[in-house]
Amino acid sequence: MIALVVDDSRSMRSILARILTQLGAQVSQAGDGKSALALLEVGPLPDIALVDWHMPIMDGLQFVSAVRRRPEWRPMAIMMVSTESDQHHIVQALAAGANEYIMKPFTKDAVQEKLELLGIAVMNIQTKGNQGES
């Protein structure tokens, strides 16, 4: 699995990247929507992008719309990762072309379950001090 994490907070990118790595992903990162688009232009196309909502330069919603305008990027799943938890935000993100939505804060299990919902194969790589539950 190849994953792209788009968040202006380095600490949040670090949390997500760590979780995704434990789930067997190769992870690239971007600090806003615009630099994430630049990464997509270079390729390869990730299986999934995890995208924050509020970011400077280009926010998550604008990023989702921009991605969905490009047919060749359609196979990439998009999951919004946001502190926004109002229903109308969730509906808006799905309408723009996001496939899933996760609210901050979240746990590793929650990320894993969402990936499974999207049919993305995960490998639970156990690391010391971080035993997955049965």
Place this chain on the structure above:
Amino acid sequence: MTEVLIPSDATIVEIAQEVWSSILEDAGELTSVFGFDEKHETAVLAFIEITGNWHGSVRISCSVQAAKHIAAGMFGKSEIDVEDDELSDAVGEFTNIIGGNIKALFPSPCNLSLPGVAGIGSFADNLPPGLEDKISEVQVVEVHLEWEGEPLSIGLWENK
């Protein structure tokens, strides 16, 4: 503006504990305390603004040690290796998540600003950089929490 119910202390504590335990795995507990014996002079201050059906800010202050602990947990490294910019990024994101969850308690629509980390000082003494224009805000909620003896306070300030 319509009359809006201010969240209770217990709700704010619950949100803080939930955020703490989910982003800092196995980090020990954040417990609610009545107040702190002495003023913690060297505190990291962060804030985020809510506008819309409620207008004000969420302000978080914590000891440098607590801030280092948050950053270490989020970056997955040891506290001694935490750089200053990582500390302020982590406390900013922590504030963003707490602020977002507090925002959800108010009737929508409400908007959340990007978080600001104001550096070291005390909200009570003077307004730190970034908050000078919030002089008219009044505090409506204040909760005190502790992680292994290190203080963390969350205040809700309303722009009346």
Place this chain on the structure above:
Amino acid sequence: MGPTTATCFPFLRDLVFKRSGIVLAQDQEYLVEARLGVLARELGFPSGNDLIGHAMESSDESLQTRLVECMATGETSWYRDVHPFDLMKDLVFPELISRKSLDRQLAIWSAASSTGQELYSVAMLLDYFFPETSDWDLKLIGTDLSEKAISRAKEGVFTALEMNRGLPAMLLAEYFHRQGAKFQISDALRKRTKFSTLNLVHDWLPSGKYDLILLRNVLIYFDVPTKRQVLSSIWGKLNDGGYLLLGSTETTLGLAEDILPVQSSGTTYYQKRGSQ
């Protein structure tokens, strides 16, 4: 000298086994301690051992109930393991709905419902993908050992952390409304479901027969004779042609030779044939 883990664990193990049939294995001591710690803080005891010490000396019925409930409550999430719900969507419900299109009745039982996520997951799936059943006589029941879990299930209110656990965003938008920082499931789905406490080992099972029974992640907690007893009584509650789903790590192998597994959609199910 205060009570020690060496004396506390056997007491707790016996209490939990006697009351629920659940076997606490020695290697679960870590989990037991963590859960005890949480309950001890909630009830104002300095430690888990002090809490057990008190339970050993007094015969405080409600404390014993709390202890058993606390040990019996497992992890739960929406659409847990995904595959069983794909199976329901692709095979179980299409088959049941076509077979029962005349009497227009379906009875479904989530036999370890915990706080309700499993039964509500089924209710949402039926409503969303099989709207033709909206005017059917649907019996959707959830039972659990824990009174606390059942009262939460009835309320249908979940924290944001719980909402994150496996619930498709589309369904969150469709079936929930905000309640402060939490979310409540729609009244329509709440009215369609019924939750009550039930001890699978000691109580009479609910009346009637079922088309689908979910007995997921329950058997793993029992010893072999209890597994056999529960499995056989649950099997007796299935209609002919009815389906039984177990947890992803559970099996009837070695417990009931006549209950045969069928593999489909990346999961396993058991279907009762007329002759059984």
